[in-house]
Amino acid sequence: MRSPASYTCKRCLNALKTVFKVRQQPIPTRQPAPGRRSISTAPDKSSRISSNVRTKQQELQRPLIRRSVSFLGQQGETVKNEPPEYRSPGGLASTTVLETEGRPLLLPNNLFHPFSSSPSPEIRRRAAFIKQNAHCPHPDHHQTRLPTNPDDPEARKSVQGKLPPVHVKFECPDCGIPVSCSEEHWADDYEAHLEICDTLREINEDDHDLRSGRFFPEFEYPGDQIEEAMVNMTNWDTFLFSREFRAINDERSLRQATRLLTYPVTIGSVLHELSPYSIKKGGRLTVEGLKSLSALRYSLHPPKSGGGADIKGLRPTPPPMRIFILGARAESSLPREVWVQLTHLFPRVAFHLIFIGPESMANRDSEFPLPARTPENPFGAIVEDRLTNSLKISTFVEYYHTLHKAGHFYPYDPYFDCFMLFHPGLGHPASSHEWEETIPQLLETKVPILVTGYTQYDMERDIDWVKKTVGGEMDLLMEPGENRFRSLRWDLNDLDPQDISCGNWGIWGFRGKRYETIRKDAE
Template identity: 75%
Template sequence: MALPADLAARSALSRVCTRCSVSLRTQPRISNGFLSTSKQQRRNITRFPAATRAVQSSPTKRFPSVFARNIFSSNAQAPAPESTEPKRVLASDDLFHSFTNSPIPEIRRRAAYIRQHASCPHPDHQPHGNAPPAAVDFECPDCGIPVSCSEEHWADDYAVHLEICDTLRQINEDDHDLRSGRFFPEFEYAGPQMEEALVNMTNWDTFLYTRQFNAINDDRSMRQATRLLTYPLTIGSVIHELSPYNIKKGGRLTTEGLKSFSALRYTLHPRKTGGGLDVKGLRVEAPPVRLFILGARAESSLPRDVWVQLAHLFPRSRIHLIFIGPESMANRDDEFPLPPRTPSNPFGAIVEDRVWPTMKISTIVDYYHTLHKTGYFYPNDPYFDCFVMFHPGLGHPASSHEWEETLPCLLETKAPIIVTGYTQQDMERDIKWVNKKAAGEFDVLMEPGENIFRSLRWDLNDMDPQDISAGNWGVWAFRGKRYEAARKDNVE
């Protein structure tokens, strides 16, 4: 039987994407979601056989495939004890299969979805071509993904396809690896560490080493691990006092950015007060730092062990993660129905207050501007608040209208706003939209550029196989202007 942690990690790795707002609505609903993971991980482990109880004491120790099932003999008199050993579906040297003929049913369904919704990119099917649009129906033999309507168009446009063919093959193999049924040591996350052991955030390798993660010596395993960790680490790398971003030349942090993030760091890295557990040791503590994840989609459903890594980076501060967005509970309603809206809980927030002693997670299915106008989170303080938007599509034609009311509310808070993009084009489009809607009303805190802690795994857009991206590829930050300047005309 597949463990709940596997369902969370597998789904997050394969479906978390800026385009998931479309794909999640069109794909079959997942019967075992992320929130049930956090609930089941807290249950008593005595339901496991005694022989396997030691292995199962930590839910993140083993991530077997969803395709592993208990196999009982047909002539057995009684059911065999529940087995936690995964059934290996694919060997490490047998990961490449065409999507259509894949041994994994989920990937075959994905191939059918691509054939139904993706269009052939050949110039003949473009607006000025001599043929009407056509759906993709031919799989490239090198990458195994449907990319053209016919073999003739694939061969004719092969030079263009060759630019991304190797990356598509890598995506193919990574997807099969995730469902192969192998043991995933890269999902064994490091726990707390002593404060004297400083974290090095120069890159992924130095961070994993100084955080005492198990060594990851395989490129594919590194890609699988960073696909999840990119979310907490993108935030941590910007607001941590040892951040790789600075005001030096090429450091991308602006003077205003240093002011804003220094305020946050003052709270996140409090000085030692000598407090204790007795009455004489009581000390006044700062309120939790609130990290608002706006437009939350699948990142709100990541295994909670992933988000706890953020708490380990700031062991002496309290953190309150608040996921806000109409899709923040996508594919989770069956496992955790939304609570009714009551006077004490006017927006039906779901609160998980046992994630970690210093971390609490809340999820609200609503738009941020709706909550802001009611004063639900008032007051906002730059010392305790930070907003994060993971590839929100601010400038995308299909989603920009949803941010029209939110942007002025965000600028009003004067708190830092961290934004990521899944490609450089996507990030530049968002910046252009913000400049158009709020020119002269905001300060750039961090210049746009590639995110040091981006996902190393590439993702495929099922609506357009030519469109590949990496989670949180780029990052930049801004906030509402805190200083008003008035021009004085020269008087003769």
């Protein structure tokens, strides 16, 4: 049997021997004499090999490098003037992050940071914006505006208070968000702040989680599934399980996932034949609502046509289901994979989503520059028709009443059309004037109109405004109430940290009144 050395070349053996000799006998370094120039000699081949081996071994033995995010938020920068919050007894910063492929990664147990000293530059800018615009909610200050609802903190203030209005400066140590002008006012009004403190801390951690740089498996969505697999729309848990989403075992991940999915699933939960909203007791659906939704469900769940690939199997294709999303803002910039989930609930139908509103292209200028308005495209529509074979998206940066007067979408069909308004603010004093001309036009179409709201008061204010504006020319299709597929994540109003809400909290529906024709017998 041959020895292992016989399989190794002599050149490599000599290099290894040289390495061992170098380890045992350190090489003395000579300093050049003063006034003389040091002469550098080129190392021989064996010394080059030994230095390469030492370098490789040092790289393998080097521990995982932990770096801190500097106060300016740049990666890999040395923090010279760290604030006291950033220091820890162990010498590493408390906001230490692991640098993975050039991206900072906040650990799951290290997501809470005060907004003003957050490792994220975006959150620090947000803290500065809050301090410049939000006012202290302590009842000793003057009112800065009229209260919008009975629970508004401004309702506790008087018109002529003891102190003038002051912007918030003090950050609550429990939630990390600027909520008061001073520590004294925060402590004096702590009982009122305690009602939302836990929710504000949850918002703080969720915002840092989105910017932690971790991998988000909850944003991976399933594709088509067999039609025999029934979708259970009782709640979020049953829906995600029946749609074969990846298991989400963390509440924070569930909140992040529902923040995006609430928009398509809210529409699907009302229009689907297995909808949790019915005419039964507690189902919140009215008789008129059953009539309108039955027409839509007839088109959304057609029977199998029996078509085939040959000429004999050709069958006429129904027009796509048009869903007009008016006043589009954040929903128009959602990832298209999110809206594709709506088509998976109705596999036999094609959809055409139409986003309409002056803010429908906000934050998307670099993605799709606005096209010029030409005779072929008079309203500058942006059409995305290469998403899937069953989804097409069009965006109009225009008010709906302008398109309605031009007859751009005429005619409307109650079997194939539906309007959707996400948080329109119909009754809000700052936005109600924009809907005064639109709502009567929507009622003329006799097409179902679904509306969501941030809170129960927001919905009731919208309903009262619609009844006051159009009188008795509307039929209520769905009683107002909490949306089963609302966003589980809470959002913060930067202009007023006391104002917290969640996307699509409630939902209700209405339609233009239909008048039945009655024949009068001749005398």
